[in-house]
């Protein structure tokens with residue numbers, strides 16, 4: 001053992017001594033440095049010493065590579081693996097005024113400095129459509145990209161950093177940002193906008209022994225403060241990718257949209273950590289937009305001498321800001337100005353941190369719901385984003401929301417406002433912490449069981465909310481999509497009905513009111529499916545289904561033609577209605593209340609609208625003010641004109657058949673009972 005170790009020591013020691021670390025540093029790029037850098041395409045070095053890879057033209061490519069090739073492997077035949085390397089650089093991506101948002105830049109290792117036939121845009125000036133993904137490229141790159149990948153599912157975030165192997169498709173990518181440890185030693189993620197124009201530091205390290213690549217970025221601060229936790233730490237063996245010698249450098253490209261890509265300083269080293277850049281020697285990213293606070297005093301002197309220019313620039317900037325504001329105001333239609341519930345897009349964008357995917361708290365039939373925090377007030381909101389809406393009467397829509405925004409009831413989710421941006425509609429609600437009733441019943445966390453008391457209280461709350469909508473407000477509001485996933489549960493386990501009244505807003509662009517059925521399969525009243533006529537009693541029908549769902553813990557429609565109403569009716573007829581109760585309740589329930597809820601559910605989901613109670617009656621039954629009338633046996637009811645039906649058929653009509661006929665007439669191949677229909 002000891003022998004083997006000393007043998008290994010003898011073997012490796014001389015190599016370590018002999019090995020020469022390749023290393024270079026550019027604290028800015030000035031005249032005398034130029035022989036060490038090869039430029040191609042749109043790349044130039046500015047008089048300030050900033051290396052500028054792209055200009056404002058569309059579809060340009062800029063390359064800048066270290067002139068000499070770098071040995072990537074040890075000369076020793078004992079180590080066939082690619083050696084470690086490390087690089088550190090400062091870059092800035094400044095959007096051009098003409099068409100900002102133009103593509104990214106990539107730190108690149110390539111067997112050649114030339115990329116014949118390489119394409120701009122997503123191909124980053126490195127690849128083209130025919131060689132993308134081909135292992136014979138021998139290219140390793142780390143991209144700092146400002147636009148989404150061009151393929152579905154690739155590089156999901158627009159503002160991202162990715163590690164690329166022979167392809168524009170990253171093998172791993174992450175929203176651009178950095179981790180900071182707070183006092184509890186938790187790593188907090190801070191997003192960093194690559195395309196802010198501000199300088200950003202980047203570090204890339206490859207560990208040739210552990211075969212891990214780390215990528216770290218941080219805002220540019222005076223002190224080199226490298227975040228301890230890298231943004232990306234990804235296991236990858238570069239040995240198959242890297243040739244014996246490689247060229248290292250940068251590539252950037254523009255497309256339909258353009259940005260200026262700058263490298264302000266760069267160091268690189270084989271085997272050891274790349275040397276630190278000397279901040280005081282770095283050029284500023286031209287033109288300087290931000291304050292100079294991040295720079296050393298020496299630079300402040302320079303800036304002071306340029307203060308006249310700065311003042312002029314500021315003047316121009318001020319003028320343009322005002323001008324932009326004027327233009328923005330102008331593009332708002334007059335009616336939009338007196339909508340007190342209208343939000344500004346930029347506020348919602350900030351509140352949701354740019355509609356980050358990690359902020360999605362729900363996905364509905366017509367878009368995703370994001371959690372957000374309004375920076376000005378610190379209040380939590382839920383923002384529903386309805387993409388590519390086809391609402392034609394935006395003005396009527398706004399009027400409708402403005403009026404719904406005035407609804408206030410403790411069992412309704414408060415609608416705070418709305419915002420439109422191009423074809424997207426954003427609707428802002430209060431954020432309700434406990435999620436939907438649907439998820440508490442069907443997908444509870446940690447085997448949580450909603451107690452009978454909580455269920456009864458929730459059902460009473462929904463009834464109160466619906467009563468308010470139907471009878472107690474200045475207008476009659478028909479919800480049209482009552483279902484468990486539209487009921488949110490607050491911290492005290494009170495029910496809050498959401499999305500009220502919105503459904504009818506989606507009628508405006510439909511061909512005919514009668515064929516357009518809005519609602520959710522399983523909750524659609526039979527007369528609604530047949531005639532498309534909505535009324536408060538179609539809401540009562542859906543509420544009846546909800547009662548049954550909450551009491552039994554079963555979905556309105558299950559597999560192999562299971563229809564909840566039908567089954568409970570059978571239990572009722574057998575005099576064993578309590579058998580239908582949710583087994584998870586474990587017999588912990590009030591018998592009277594349980595019977596009441598199940599029978600009221602049957603009554604409300606009666607196929608005949610006139611047989612259903614009003615929401616006012618429902619609340620009286622639930623509070624015990626009125627006794628519940630006996631549930632009529634549906635089997636004796638003549639349902640269709642002349643048609644005799646037994647209970648099973650009728651129940652089927654009240655649920656499943658209506659949805660089936662609804663399928664075939666309007667939506668086609670919906671298979672899940674919980675898919676929103678008609679939106």
Ligand SMILES: *[C@@H]1O[C@H](CO)[C@@H](O)[C@H](O)[C@H]1NC(C)=O
Nearest residue numbers: 026027028030031032033281
């Ligand atoms: C270029 O920068 C180097 C240090 O990086 C400095 O020694 C040299 O004087 C500079 N040359 C010019 C022409 O500014």
Ligand SMILES: *[C@@H]1O[C@H](CO)[C@@H](O)[C@H](O)[C@H]1NC(C)=O
Nearest residue numbers: 041042043054055056057060
């Ligand atoms: C940008 O660079 C390209 C390639 O060098 C050049 O043809 C084009 O004229 C440049 N555009 C501008 C606006 O400088």
Ligand SMILES: *[C@@H]1O[C@H](CO)[C@@H](O)[C@H](O)[C@H]1NC(C)=O
Nearest residue numbers: 019071073074075083270271
């Ligand atoms: C890196 O270091 C290893 C041993 O520490 C040595 O064998 C190798 O030659 C070095 N590689 C390069 C490219 O300098």
Ligand SMILES: *[C@@H]1O[C@H](CO)[C@@H](O)[C@H](O)[C@H]1NC(C)=O
Nearest residue numbers: 018019020071072073074075
């Ligand atoms: C490998 O050997 C070549 C030729 O002897 C030498 O130029 C090069 O610097 C060596 N590379 C390393 C990493 O030691």
Ligand SMILES: *[C@@H]1O[C@H](CO)[C@@H](O)[C@H](O)[C@H]1NC(C)=O
Nearest residue numbers: 078079080081208209211237
């Ligand atoms: C080279 O990499 C292979 C595969 O990861 C590993 O088994 C081997 O030990 C490595 N060799 C050296 C000298 O590090």
Ligand SMILES: *[C@@H]1O[C@H](CO)[C@@H](O)[C@H](O)[C@H]1NC(C)=O
Nearest residue numbers: 110111112136138242243244
């Ligand atoms: C890179 O290495 C591969 C195989 O190791 C070789 O086929 C290819 O020609 C090399 N590329 C260049 C540009 O030297």
Ligand SMILES: *[C@@H]1O[C@H](CO)[C@@H](O)[C@H](O)[C@H]1NC(C)=O
Nearest residue numbers: 115116117118127128130131
């Ligand atoms: C794609 O790039 C490769 C290698 O750079 C080149 O040989 C090929 O001609 C290019 N293909 C097209 C269609 O431009």
Ligand SMILES: *[C@@H]1O[C@H](CO)[C@@H](O)[C@H](O)[C@H]1NC(C)=O
Nearest residue numbers: 130131132133134135136137
């Ligand atoms: C990869 O590129 C090589 C050389 O250009 C070519 O011969 C080969 O067919 C390409 N492979 C694929 C899968 O496109």
Ligand SMILES: *[C@@H]1O[C@H](CO)[C@@H](O)[C@H](O)[C@H]1NC(C)=O
Nearest residue numbers: 133134135165166171236237
């Ligand atoms: C790199 O890409 C090539 C194809 O271009 C693939 O064969 C190889 O597995 C990839 N390597 C890694 C580590 O992803």
Ligand SMILES: *[C@@H]1O[C@H](CO)[C@@H](O)[C@H](O)[C@H]1NC(C)=O
Nearest residue numbers: 205206207214228229230233
């Ligand atoms: C890469 O990051 C991991 C995780 O933070 C760390 O353990 C490792 O030492 C890092 N490696 C290098 C070469 O920086």
Ligand SMILES: *[C@@H]1O[C@H](CO)[C@@H](O)[C@H](O)[C@H]1NC(C)=O
Nearest residue numbers: 027276277278279280281298
């Ligand atoms: C950085 O550059 C300044 C001015 O060129 C010099 O005075 C200072 O010593 C350098 N700092 C380091 C750490 O090299």
Ligand SMILES: *[C@@H]1O[C@H](CO)[C@@H](O)[C@H](O)[C@H]1NC(C)=O
Nearest residue numbers: 198199220290291292293294
């Ligand atoms: C640039 O300005 C923004 C907002 O004024 C600020 O948050 C940021 O820290 C500034 N960046 C630098 C490098 O000073």
